[in-house]
Amino acid sequence: MIELFASIALAAVVLLLAASLVQQFRTVGSRGRLLDALALVPQWKFFAQNELGREPDWLDDWHLLARVAVIGAEGQPGPWQPVLAPAVRTGWHFIWNPHRRSRAQLLACAELLGRSDPAEPVNPAGIAYLTLLRACFEGISPGSDKSLQFAVVATRGRDQRPVFLRYLSLWHVR
Amino acid sequence: MKLDALELQKLEQQVLAWEQQKDCQDTAGSRAGPLSLTGLLDQRRRALEPRVD
Numbered sequence: 001m002i003e004l005f006a007s008i009a010l011a012a013v014v015l016l017l018a019a020s021l022v023q024q025f026r027t028v029g030s031r032g033r034l035l036d037a038l039a040l041v042p043q044w045k046f047f048a049q050n051e052l053g054r055e056p057d058w059l060d061d062w063h064l065l066a067r068v069a070v071i072g073a074e075g076q077p078g079p080w081q082p083v084l085a086p087a088v089r090t091g092w093h094f095i096w097n098p099h100r101r102s103r104a105q106l107l108a109c110a111e112l113l114g115r116s117d118p119a120e121p122v123n124p125a126g127i128a129y130l131t132l133l134r135a136c137f138e139g140i141s142p143g144s145d146k147s148l149q150f151a152v153v154a155t156r157g158r159d160q161r162p163v164f165l166r167y168l169s170l171w172h173v174r
Numbered sequence: 175m176k177l178d179a180l181e182l183q184k185l186e187q188q189v190l191a192w193e194q195q196k197d198c199q200d201t202a203g204s205r206a207g208p209l210s211l212t213g214l215l216d217q218r219r220r221a222l223e224p225r226v227d
Contacts, residue, residue, distance in 0.1 A: 065185070124214055171209075
C-alpha cells in the first residue's frame with residue numbers, strides 16, 4: 001500500500017516538474033490562470049517581471065533628440081542633436097554606472113510618449129512631457145532668444161536599422 | 175548608439191511629413207509664440223496645490 005502512495009506521489013511530482021517546464025515556454029492567458037488559481041505551476045520570469053509584447057516594436061531602442069530655432073525667424077530650424085541615445089555598455093558599467101537610473105527614467109518617459117495614441121493630443125503639462133522637455137533644455141542649453149523642439153525616435157536592430165519618428169513635440173522656450 | 179547622418183536625414187523627412195499631417199504648431203510662424211517651460215511647470219504646480227474655497 002505504501003508503495004502505491006509513493007508511486008502516486010512520485011508521479012505527481014514528475015507531472016508538476018514537466019508542467020513547470022512546459023509553462024516556461026508558453027503564454028498563459030487569463031483563462032489559464034483561473035485554472036491554476038493557486039499558482040501550483042510556476043512561471044519563472046526572473047528579471048523580466050512583465051511579459052514582453054509579441055509585436056516587434058517592443059524591442060525598439062528609444063532616442064531623444066532636440067533642435068533649436070531662433071524665435072520668430074523664418075527658415076529652417078537647426079539640426080537635430082542627440083540628448084539621449086541607447087548607451088553602448090562596457091565592462092566598466094558593471095561596476096560604475098551612476099546615470100543608469102536617471103537614463104532609464106528618461107527612456108521610460110520617451111517610451112511613454114512614443115507609444116501614446118497619435119489621435120490623442122499629449123498634455124504638455126504632463127510629467128513625462130515635462131521631464132523630457134527639461135532634459136532637453138539642460139542637454140542642449142539654447143540661448144534665451146531660441147525655442148526648442150524635441151522628438152522621440154525609435155530604431156530597430158543594429159545594422160541598417162529603420163528609423164521611426166514616434167513623437168514630435170511643440171516648440172518651447174525656457 | 176546615436177543616429178548617423180543617413181538616419182538623421184530619414185528623420186528629417188518623417189518630421190516634415192508629421193508637420194504636414196498634423197498641420198500644427200511646428201511652422202516658423204508658431205515659433206513666434208512657443209509655450210514656455212516655466213509656464214508649464216507653474217501650471218503643473220498649480221494643479222497639484224490643494225484648493226482652498
